[in-house]
Amino acid sequence: MPDIKCSVTECEYNSDVKCGAPMIQVDHNNVPKSNNSDQTKCDTFRAKG
Template identity: 40%
Template sequence: MTDVKCSVDNCRYNNDLECEADTIQVAKNFLGENDMEVGMMGKDSSDSAQTKCVTFKPGNK
């Protein structure tokens, strides 16, 4: 599998900034803004909508 780097450090699949999920699903930009940076969504993620990664699950970090 291709290595996927991820900065969402509170996801249960994140191990040293690399995603270890078996399958990764990324959603389309739900706001319809093509120039938006992910960092604009906020620092602390609590659900997949805040990461654009449908695979996201809150972890114990």
């Protein structure tokens, strides 16, 4: 797994602004085909706590 920098520090997998999950799933963000990064999302996100 390459280093993944992630600013979503409220995710339980985030540590020091990096993703610590062994694997992540990235999906389209409510569109059938993405044209920019806003149209993608991390499905592995899980809120802390």
